[in-house]
Amino acid sequence: MFMRIDHVGIACHDLEERIAFFQRTFDLTVVAREINEEQGVKEAMLRISDGQGGGSYIQLLEPLGPDTPVGKFLAKRGEGVHHVAFGVPDVARALEEVGSRGVRLLDETPRHGSMGSSIGFLHPKDVGGMLTELVQAAEGQPETTQEARNADT
Template sequence: MKATHIEHIGIAVSNLDAAIDFYEDKLGLKCYRVEEVQDQKVKTAFFMVGQTKLELLESTSPEGPIGKFIEKRGEGLHHLAFAVEDLQENLDELSEKGVRLIDETPRLGAEGLQIAFVHPKSTFGVLTELCEKQDEK
């Protein structure tokens, strides 16, 4: 597998509006996009910090992955996302190397990216997301 760069850092929050206000008013960042990803039961907000994005994630349902995460662990760092080329090839390679995957095949994520998650039990406790721009294929 070859990651090209850190695509984003995901942070789970209970109140997206309050978190956006904090990042804009206190840290001086600018939210450039808010988006709901219905099948993942999440609403996201994005900020650029240099070449890296921050993605704030608020659950739209207590049964969604972010809702469950916050109930179990509280707010905070949720995942680290790497940009890759040919996501499916990377997933196949990781699987062949015995890495535990959450997603065997890519699915649609925020900002139109194809995404897949690697299980934190294979990545030293860090939920890891792999992302590919659809237009790269």
């Protein structure tokens, strides 16, 4: 079912500060920036590598407010790993399969994710306490299409 680790989501208070840290420390490149009102975050995707089935990233998440899921996470736990996302070929099918195996779904149907992807979340209590995201990359990706549209906007 899983093709790769798509990204690791990291909650932070200051997106620009965290971007600068990851660029300076690990030589990572920002390939996309977005404001996702539905999820209540400003985010940046930093490429780690390209591979078969797509790229791998660090996703930095700054909440748009204290009452958003990431805002609540930061208030309770502080900065750090928020979720792990796995690349799948078909997120709707993956959600259906995982749900049929007894894992509660936070998303019954796919929704919009970073860089034009389709995503769905699994309930952390059913996955060993880990918020888990399933990601189907946008049609036509590799990332170069998105990179031209989103980098440094």
